[in-house]
Amino acid sequence: MTALQPWSRHSSDPLPQLLADHGSFGGSGNLVVPSQVEALAHWPEIEGFQGEVAIVLRRQGQEDTGEWRDVLAIFRRLVSQSERPIRLLALTQAAADSLAAELALSVTPAEPLPRGYRGTTARVALSRSNGPLQLRKGPLGPFPARRYNLARLRRRAIIEADPNDADLSDIATFANGEKAAQPATQNPQPVIVIVVPNGTGLGHVTRMLAVAGKLRQSHAARVVFWSFSHAAGIIHRAGFETVLRQTAKHLGADLDDWLLWETEEFASALGHLRPDLVVQDASNLQHFIIDALARPQRGAARLALIRRGMWQKHVLGTEALAAEQLADLVVEPGDLAAPADRGVTRGRFERTDSFADMAVSAPVTLTRKDQLLPARQARRALGLGWGRHCLVSLGGDELWDWSPVLRDIVEAAQKQRIGLVWARSPLSLRDPGFAGSRTVLGQSRYPLAPYLAAFDGVISAVGYNSFHELMQLYDKPVLLVPRQHSRLDDQMARAQFAAAQGWATHLPEGEPAQATISSFMADIRQGKVISSRPAWRDGAAEIADALGRLLESGA
Amino acid sequence: MSDAGKSNKPYALIRLLEQENEALRLKSARHEFRQIARELTSAEPFGLAIDLPQQDDPEDLNFPPSADALLPTLPVPAGSIQPEALAPDLPVVAVYDDELSGRQLAAALLGLLKTQYRAPFARLLFLCSSFEAVPFLGRYGYAIDHIGRSDPAEALTRLHRRYGVSQIRSVGTGALIAQINAD
Numbered sequence: 116m117t118a119l120q121p122w123s124r125h126s127s128d129p130l131p132q133l134l135a136d137h138g139s140f141g142g143s144g145n146l147v148v149p150s151q152v153e154a155l156a157h158w159p160e161i162e163g164f165q166g167e168v169a170i171v172l173r174r175q176g177q178e179d180t181g182e183w184r185d186v187l188a189i190f191r192r193l194v195s196q197s198e199r200p201i202r203l204l205a206l207t208q209a210a211a212d213s214l215a216a217e218l219a220l221s222v223t224p225a226e227p228l229p230r231g232y233r234g235t236t237a238r239v240a241l242s243r244s245n246g247p248l249q250l251r252k253g254p255l256g257p258f259p260a261r262r263y264n265l266a267r268l269r270r271r272a273i274i275e276a277d278p279n280d281a282d283l284s285d286i287a288t289f290a291n292g293e294k295a296a297q298p299a300t301q302n303p304q305p306v307i308v309i310v311v312p313n314g315t316g317l318g319h320v321t322r323m324l325a326v327a328g329k330l331r332q333s334h335a336a337r338v339v340f341w342s343f344s345h346a347a348g349i350i351h352r353a354g355f356e357t358v359l360r361q362t363a364k365h366l367g368a369d370l371d372d373w374l375l376w377e378t379e380e381f382a383s384a385l386g387h388l389r390p391d392l393v394v395q396d397a398s399n400l401q402h403f404i405i406d407a408l409a410r411p412q413r414g415a416a417r418l419a420l421i422r423r424g425m426w427q428k429h430v431l432g433t434e435a436l437a438a439e440q441l442a443d444l445v446v447e448p449g450d451l452a453a454p455a456d457r458g459v460t461r462g463r464f465e466r467t468d469s470f471a472d473m474a475v476s477a478p479v480t481l482t483r484k485d486q487l488l489p490a491r492q493a494r495r496a497l498g499l500g501w502g503r504h505c506l507v508s509l510g511g512d513e514l515w516d517w518s519p520v521l522r523d524i525v526e527a528a529q530k531q532r533i534g535l536v537w538a539r540s541p542l543s544l545r546d547p548g549f550a551g552s553r554t555v556l557g558q559s560r561y562p563l564a565p566y567l568a569a570f571d572g573v574i575s576a577v578g579y580n581s582f583h584e585l586m587q588l589y590d591k592p593v594l595l596v597p598r599q600h601s602r603l604d605d606q607m608a609r610a611q612f613a614a615a616q617g618w619a620t621h622l623p624e625g626e627p628a629q630a631t632i633s634s635f636m637a638d639i640r641q642g643k644v645i646s647s648r649p650a651w652r653d654g655a656a657e658i659a660d661a662l663g664r665l666l667e668s669g670a
Numbered sequence: 671m672s673d674a675g676k677s678n679k680p681y682a683l684i685r686l687l688e689q690e691n692e693a694l695r696l697k698s699a700r701h702e703f704r705q706i707a708r709e710l711t712s713a714e715p716f717g718l719a720i721d722l723p724q725q726d727d728p729e730d731l732n733f734p735p736s737a738d739a740l741l742p743t744l745p746v747p748a749g750s751i752q753p754e755a756l757a758p759d760l761p762v763v764a765v766y767d768d769e770l771s772g773r774q775l776a777a778a779l780l781g782l783l784k785t786q787y788r789a790p791f792a793r794l795l796f797l798c799s800s801f802e803a804v805p806f807l808g809r810y811g812y813a814i815d816h817i818g819r820s821d822p823a824e825a826l827t828r829l830h831r832r833y834g835v836s837q838i839r840s841v842g843t844g845a846l847i848a849q850i851n852a853d
Contacts, residue, residue: 324722339731345808347816348718348801354725359804359816365747366813372742376832379741383733541718542805560719 129265131411136266151190169202172214176282177243191218206285228292231269239272241283252470262405266415305336305666306388310395313343313362316510319396320346321580324353325481329659382407389414391666396421399435417665419444423579425604426458440470444665446658448479451586455612474661477652478583482564484651493569503571503639508538510576523632531636572639577606586618587651592638595621618648699753703787715776716802730818735828743834746793750811756790763792764829764838766822769799778842797822823848
């Protein structure tokens with residue numbers, strides 16, 4: 116491993132990112148200094164270093180000629196006076212010749228990197244002509260380069276540089292590597308870090324457990340979860356290594372302070388795990404991920420964002436959409452109600468002018484069709500007796516007061532002699548509000564979808580996971596009860612779409628619920644079956660395959 | 671009504687709101703504590719019925735502490751059973767779960783939280799060897815750190831830098847496991 120010193124950790128120079136990706140500076144006892152400027156700044160440490168030292172000399176970049184020459188002259192004096200052996204390197208043969216002539220010292224070209232990009236004609240152009248390093252991808256940009264890791268970019272595009280900046284041109288040539296160079300040993304088991312936020316329920320965790328299972332099964336991946344969700348125990352039980360994190364909100368911490376820690380500790384985890392891919396399931400990429408990945412010695416991990424659609428139509432999502440310019444891949448888990456999507460992400464998976472590749476999958480469910488239990492077995496497992504039973508799954512109660520609807524549900528169920536089973540989130544033990552009713556049973560099993568056949572009807576909120584489980588894995592009456600909250604997806608649009616297709620009934624906004632609920636309970640009593648719902652498709656496998664292709668798309 | 675009477679009216683209203691707020695905070699904290707006690711004395715505290723295919727227990731992951739000395743100390747929340755902010759001079763204590771689980775862990779936690787509810791003696795950060803109590807502790811607003819089966823004393827340096835933790839104690843006995851040397 117290249118032993119770069121901590122001083123290059125926060126540097127705006129992209130070369131340390133590439134050096135960390137270089138297999139030939141092997142040996143943990145080595146020190147590689149990425150420029151003559153760094154060497155001057157840290158000369159006492161270099162003199163005192165116990166292992167082998169290599170200094171990468173750089174041609175003139177943005178500094179003026181006099182400044183560049185002065186630094187080289189001082190550097191030459193220090194090297195000449197030093198008694199310790201120091202290897203002087205340059206990034207290209209041309210740079211080595213030029214610097215050797217300037218210094219009258221022996222300078223050799225660093226061993227080239229193996230070619231990073233494969234089968235791509237995409238080009239990323241680097242420039243410092245306007246000050247800080249910026250990059251463009253075709254007509255896109257400029258983007259601040261400090262948010263990207265060049266070791267990652269070189270795997271997805273051919274790097275070009277401003278021809279008037281000799282140093283940057285050397286960096287670009289070095290980044291592109293050579294076909295003949297010895298390729299780094301491929302890790303037979305890709306390492307994937309999945310970041311899951313602490314959402315309002317189990318949506319993110321459930322979706323990513325489905326994808327992670329496929330990555331483990333079909334791509335032999337080692338999957339590690341970086342979990343802000345308190346459902347970390349569920350992830351662990353599913354057999355995945357899990358790092359439990361705390362949000363700034365949970366700690367009551369200042370966001371900037373918390374970000375410093377999260378970036379530092381995520382970077383430490385990246386250095387330890389050396390992942391091939393980082394995936395986040397969220398509406399936006401979090402800053403700590405971007406900042407940690409841009410640090411040198413944090414590997415060249417690809418970055419993917421799993422971002423569901425159906426945003427509320429009033430949510431602008433300006434920053435979230437900008438995240439498309441930071442990731443390698445953005446995948447939208449498919450939504451059966453996509454034609455009713457009124458949010459800003461609608462149709463973005465079709466875009467070809469984004470920095471990230473865009474894709475859409477079939478809907479994702481954790482439970483597969485072949486995992487559904489037959490009705491009798493499911494009822495027995497849940498301890499349900501004879502008679503009709505209706506599952507009530509209205510999600511976490513933090514954002515919504517269900518009490519007016521609950522009263523109507525309990526009354527209508529009693530009238531039709533239907534037992535109610537309240538699905539409790541494994542994260543919540545709060546009283547659902549009708550615990551006093553004798554007809555109500557509690558159920559906090561996870562996942563509950565394999566047991567759906569136990570129920571003669573379901574009343575459900577319209578979150579992504581419940582909706583797709585019910586519409587693809589269940590054939591009895593469903594009453595959708597949308598929750599409209601800015602932190603949630605557009606549940607009303609989803610419910611209306613499903614109702615228009617004849618897949619379910621729903622409680623229309625602002626209208627009395629009693630008649631709808633009574634009619635729904637009557638359907639349950641009659642044993643109604645809905646046969647028009649769409650067939651189940653394996654969206655998790657499609658996302659896992661898209662991530663697998665991303666892993667294979669570069670060296 | 672006199673001018674003086676008029677100008678006092680808004681302040682009286684604010685005072686009344688303050689009193690009502692305080693009463694509500696007390697009620698809310700009492701409710702949270704009763705809920706905690708109910709959960710911890712239930713037949714299956716922390717019980718989760720998880721039906722996922724059986725997998726081998728994954729490895730615990732612990733990373734070396736950061737070398738960055740400039741990172742700020744993060745706050746440790748008081749937990750929802752405290753009606754008001756804890757005194758700033760209370761020590762930050764990490765409470766290790768002693769690898770207990772189920773009713774044993776619940777009983778130990780209840781003993782500790784009872785004391786904390788009546789007379790708060792520290793800011794508590796829970797150091798968990800398993801994920802069992804994480805949803806419970808998170809629900810009541812406590813800070814949690816998962817260290818798996820590693821030696822809790824090894825976590826002290828990191829926890830001291832991150833949260834200002836001064837000592838680690840056992841949840842069951844209160845015994846000192848490790849502490850920062852004041853020198």
